[in-house]
Amino acid sequence: MKNLWFVSIIFVLVAGCISIKPSHTNRQSSIINRQSSTVVSYTTPVVSHLFKATLDIKKHHLTGLLVIKRMETPPPAPAPPQEGRGETPPPAPPPAPPQEGRGEDSSGIYRIVFMNEIGMTFFDLELSADSLKVVSCFESLNKKALMKIFETDFRVLNWSGLVQNEQVYLQKETNNMIVKGRIGKYKTWQTYSPSGDTLCTIAAKSSIADPVIISFVQYNDGFPGKITIENPFIGMKLALRKLSK
């Protein structure tokens, strides 16, 4: 029992030390005019994105290809036929296009597949608005805690829409613009270039165990050539390099 207390205290201390909030920032009194439609950032895939991927978790090192695809939103379940009428229900509306900006996409369903270069699948995940389904996964990776982290990572990566309770800061050394706010259950800090037109990083967390920092670099034709997803709490790093198919 004593040991459990000790481990819990250490856990809270270690987790508490991990900060993903950008340092040296000054709050801006008024919101800077930032046209979300002109911001260059990772856009959620309409068809699919293919990346060369490197996953490092502690001493484990995996490489391969990562595919992210936004699936067609399934139509809502048809209403049960009402007695005596025999009317057919109206056709389901077409899926909504992804919104611009960096907020939660409540309608999107994403498939994320990580495979080695030879084609063997490491994991195949389906991310919906409220859950993560493990379609298939190598036994050694299929741990509940790790899947929770992946859920946060890919949910944050595929954010679209706007941040709520937005507050804008300027970072002293870099002049980068920081947008702080909330998206669903996540606290987020999004770093933009000084002109506010390029997304550089997203930091987010919903609890002390799932902080994530996603960096976007080497933009080409409005899309980042490299994306790095870091989970400081478990020491995991997923590096992605965009490949042309």
Place this chain on the structure above:
Amino acid sequence: MPTKILIHLIVLMAWWIPCPANCQNSPLDGVSIESLKTRVKEVAWNTRTIACDFSQEKEMSMISEKIKSNGKFYLKKEKMLRWEYLQPFSYLIVIKNDQISIQDEYKVTHFQVHSNEVFREINRIILGSIQGTLLTDDQNFKATYFESPTSWVVKLKTLTPKLKESLSEIVIYFDRKDYMVNQLDMHEPGGDFTRITFTSRKLNQPIADEKFMVR
């Protein structure tokens, strides 16, 4: 009347639907199976080196397009293999005796075959297919044999639970004329599969040992 026309239309359409490659396969009898095993073994025995191109396609049910890559393949007896991806990424696997070297863009790592479960299986499947040893691996696979107009087809159903998690079936296509592997299909339990096709094959040409070194 409309039903009759509909049936005629369906029959007519079925006639025009292209038949998948598998439906042309007919099973081999016992004598032909033994003959195929013997010929594959003989060819593998007489092959000192192989150099060829390969193309790889991963077909996933979730996306309509295939994930394609290609590169160069070299094999030298006894246990030297160079598997090099050139497009759309650069990735090199070299197996020399029991050591594996990986060059992933600029990063090079070396390890023993037996220390890495994934590469141990890849090594066994790729080399075992080409050298024909998978055909007699009754502990791990149940083999069924077919022929098509162009190939001898061996379907290997995975038996071991561990391997079954990642591969449900391996299908090896041996060229009808020279009994060399020209295609390898690796099927996953979810229905996705990876097809590797070998082309521009050169047999028994000298390949320098340096080809199997990664620094």
